[in-house]
Amino acid sequence: MLIPISNVPRDYSWGSTELIPALLGRTPTGGPEAEIWYGDHPGNPSLVTGGSGQTLDVALAAAGEQPLPYLLKLLAAGSSLSIQAHPTKAQAEEGFAREEAAGIARDAADRLYRDDNHKPEIIVALSDEFHALVGIRELGTTRRLLHVLLDAQGETGGALAHLDALLSTEDETAVRNALEWALTEASAADVAQLTAALDTATGDSFAAEVASLRVAAGDFPGDAGLFVALLMNLVVLRRGEALFAPAGVLHAYQSGLGVELMAASDNVLRGGLTPKHVDVPELLRVLDPATGPAPLVEPQVLEPGVELFAPPVPDFALVRAELEGEGHRIARRGPAIVLATVGRVTVASAGESVLLAPGEAVYVGGADDDLVLTGAGEAFVAQPGAPI
Known part of the structure; x- marks a missing residue:
């Protein structure tokens, strides 16, 4: 199950005016843009892309999915x-x-x-x-x-x-x-x-x-x-x-x-x-x-272009994948969120696929099928960590 998601930058005073707009490829608003939240946290749940107005927490509950144990963010500090x-x-x-x-x-x-x-x-x-x-x-x-x-x-x-x-x-x-x-x-x-x-x-x-x-x-x-x-x-x-x-x-x-x-x-x-x-x-x-x-x-290199950051907590682990035309298969442990940060990245799982531009993300749920990432760019995969 793939659910494309997005969110609006939070305007905390310490936020950078330029870093998030530059990553997204748009003109700065002139105000601080500090964080974009990707997840179902009730403080600022992601929006399901497509115009329904539904938030990710509501969509997950309707699909019988459990709340996420983690929250993924883009963070841009100007001070x-x-x-x-x-x-x-x-x-x-x-x-x-x-x-x-x-x-x-x-x-x-x-x-x-x-x-x-x-x-x-x-x-x-x-x-x-x-x-x-x-x-x-x-x-x-x-x-x-x-x-x-x-x-x-x-x-x-x-x-x-x-x-x-x-x-x-x-x-x-x-x-x-x-x-x-x-x-x-x-x-x-x-x-x-x-x-x-x-x-x-x-x-x-x-x-x-x-x-x-x-x-x-x-x-x-x-x-x-x-x-x-x-x-x-x-x-x-x-x-x-x-x-x-x-x-x-x-x-x-x-x-x-x-x-x-x-x-x-x-x-x-x-x-x-x-x-x-x-x-x-x-x-x-x-x-x-x-x-x-x-x-x-220090990341663990899973294969050329794929690194795993796995601190000693069960709540989360983070994979960074660099793509130059080749594909990477990422093993999945529970619900994942994939966030593109460079280029164009296609995320595929269980017969579905979504194309992501920088700043765009997709929730991946259902059975723990592997993810396949293709394209040219960079993506991060958040998912639960290994049991402690």
Whole structure:
């Protein structure tokens, strides 16, 4: 069963004005176009192509198909998203039940758990570069960055020195203490000191990190989340590279276009660089304070031109297929969504076929027949992951 689907870009303020229109081959609207959702998530279900006005969730229910365990997106960041982390499944279930019992409206600005699911996510870069902050950097390296900033200001005290002292034990307690200080005690003057240090820092040491933080400081003036960003790994993905954000890992996508796949959830605990609600105790409760390199995902090459990104979650896996006239047969494990990102791609299964242009997608349901992709271009196939 093939169901062609589409959706309208969401106009979040951080969205790029150009990246999605360029991929779709149309003129920009002039406004931000941040995400296109492909799936049956009730927050923004896809539309069934053909003019019926039916949404995918309704179509799947009518066909006796189960709700999807994942949500596929095109994501186009023109400025940084909020720093955020997502809960584990158990944390989400407990938090959702707690807020339901408290009578907090699901669309309330201070609602944290809008459903009872976890939200691990993977993103694969489509642009030549995709910039992100992911995970807590090794603390000794962060302290060296702090010393660069202190030297730039010619200072030995103040907020930067205090943060350096908090991190001196170089353990998980230090991470928690630093984050709590940044989000509950750091003053406007403290943020101003960090901003000034970033403006005056020179040299090659940590140049990329300093440049990234300068942009964040300009986009979110006075936001103490800048100190949180200072603790995080800067990642620059090249086209086709991927990163994975499991439960509890702080992350903030900054710029670029990518294909994002996540568990079907809308649970977000924010940690700064945002005007939205930040619940510090709850963020620290779900936080994974481990330090180290960013969690990049190395794909498994299934055959020339076909890569599998399979993080250790049962909710989803993602296949990237490059086509140059030859066909690729993709084994299917449950309901799939195929999204074209380059050229023209024909999707065939169980005697049906659909031709996709960039930004167009098709839901594939029914029996787990293999998919056959042909044409010239690139496509991504989202489907459930292997059981854990």
